[in-house]
Amino acid sequence: MPFSNFNIPDLLHLLFPAACFGCALPLISGEADICSSCLYSLPYTDHHLDPNNLVARQFWGRLPCHAAMAMLFFKKEGTVQQLIHHLKYSNQANLGIRLGILLGERLQSSPYFQGIDLLIPVPLHKKRLARRGYNQSEAIAQGIAEVINVPVSNRHLFRTSATDSQTHKGRLLRFENMSTAFAVQHPEELANKHLLLIDDVLTTGATIEACGISLLQAMPEKISIATLAYVS
Ligand SMILES: [Zn+2]
Known part of the structure; x- marks a missing residue:
């Protein structure tokens, strides 16, 4: 031929x-x-249909949030771990956008994630951003934005310092380490808004909690949380 x-x-x-x-x-x-x-x-959680899901409960008493969800269960050696690995280490922003679209479809069909004004990805530290070339959480946010048509902000929440590798630290220590790691600029633009915080993998929740506490200083109307995967 x-x-x-x-x-x-x-x-x-x-x-x-x-x-x-x-x-x-x-x-x-x-x-x-x-x-x-x-x-x-894929091991979908269907968290978007349950306001009292495991992720929402993880933040009870820690961060006042309107709704919280993870899309997938993260299991070691599983498909989700492979996806997250490629997202973080194989320079695959497109994969992040594609997974973000799947997450966005769930948010769109959920009664608990309506009226969102702004998508705020958890920021990477500048050095890590330079090494990786892109923020994987921002790629996820871009995918969500394509579905629910809400802008993505990478200029309101920022990291104040490089935080140590946290792999071997306990939850309390992690929180002490994280509590001053984020700050907010242009807070007046966040006042009375429904903000959706976005991250790739939720483990202890310390990072999201620290981000949320920083954002609260801007007096948003509500904060909600969406992550790709959840380590139970
Ligand atoms: Zn496959």
Whole structure:
């Protein structure tokens, strides 16, 4: 068959099939970043339908928030861990946008996440941003924005200092470390707004809690929380 019978994208796909970021199998035509099988079988939480879900309860007594959710359960060695790994370390902002669109579809269909005025991704420290090239939480926010048509802000909430690697620290110590890590500029633009804080993975909640406490100083109407994944 002469090459002229192929269009260029199909030909490139035949020669260099892209792999699914979840299971590493080759993608077929019409799939992008994540294969249909992974998309179908991801461990969705359905938190957006339950106002008293595990993530919401995690913030009770810590941060007054209107609604909170994670889209996926994070399990070690699972598909979600693969996706998050590629999102953070393989320079895959597009994957973040794609996952953000899935999250945005859930927010849109939830009665608890309506009337959001501004999407605020958890900021990265400048040095890490320079190393990674993009903020993965901002990529997720961009995907959400495509669905619910709400602007993304990367200029109101910012990091005040580089925080140490926190992998081996307990919750109390983490909070002490995080409590002064964020600050808000142009607070008057956040007053009386419904803010949605966005992060990739929720573990102890210390980062989101510290962000939320900083944002409260701007007197928003409400703060809600959405993350891609939740480590239970
Ligand atoms: Zn897959």
